[in-house]
Amino acid sequence: MSDETPPVRRGRRPAGEDTRRLISEAARGEFADKGYEGTSLRAVARVAGVDPALVHHYFDGKADLFAQSVVLTRVNPAVMVDRVLQGPLDTLGERLVRTFLTVWDDADNQERLVALVRAVHTNDDVAALMREFVAREITGRVTNRTQVADAPLRGALAAAQLLGLATTRYVVRMPAIVEAGHDDLAAWLGPVLQRYLVDP
Incomplete structure (x- = not known):
């Protein structure tokens, strides 16, 4: 049996089951720290460790991201x-x-x-x-x-x-x-x- 430790995967996370949750958590932190105007979708993606395209995949713009992540409504x-x-x-x-x-x-x-x-x-x-x-x-x-x-x-x-x-x-x-x-x-x-x- 090998004692080698599997390499740690680095870089952005791929789309998956918990990607929306990761983005939402990152968005809540960014909105809380920087306010609505100061928060960008690119910054949220960076904090979540995902490609910015995934933020656009799961959320229809910043207003939608705010509604679903902070207000917790799908409207x-x-x-x-x-x-x-x-x-x-x-x-x-x-x-x-x-x-x-x-x-x-x-x-x-x-x-x-x-x-x-x-x-x-x-x-x-x-x-x-x-x-x-x-x-x-x-x-x-x-x-x-x-x-x-x-x-x-x-x-x-x-x-x-x-x-x-x-x-x-x-x-x-x-x-x-x-x-x-x-x-x-x-x-x-x-x-x-x-x-x-x-x-x-």
Whole structure:
């Protein structure tokens, strides 16, 4: 029987069963250390020890990587926002509210999203990470399309409405808001978001 030790394999890991997990773990560390803006897919691949192409294979861009690794939901926010932007601008506010509620009312997402909102209110690091993410991937994508003046302020005001809706409906669970249907909430909040994100 040989006493020789098998050579240690070096270099990038191949695609395999645990590759997605390795990438997700690396992404969580990078997002925590560098924030949303400071994190790149190439850096995540380097930390995970995989080829950058594998990050693109498992995740559809940085927003999707963030959603699946940090928020732990399979909903890609960039795709959802793109769908909102595909319709006419004069009803964008209502579509945004409906899309937001559809994602949150999905039982597979709600527990994780509620935990995230709670963390935003209690953890400064999580709050900073979410500020960057929302400003770039949600309100930022909308205002880039609508080209409104004072886009950062308008985007922040829109984000405040959505965060307030999430907090009162899913965390605090105010009865009137919990019991309201999507149509009612879209009718009330849609024009507010429309004013912030679209109207000149």
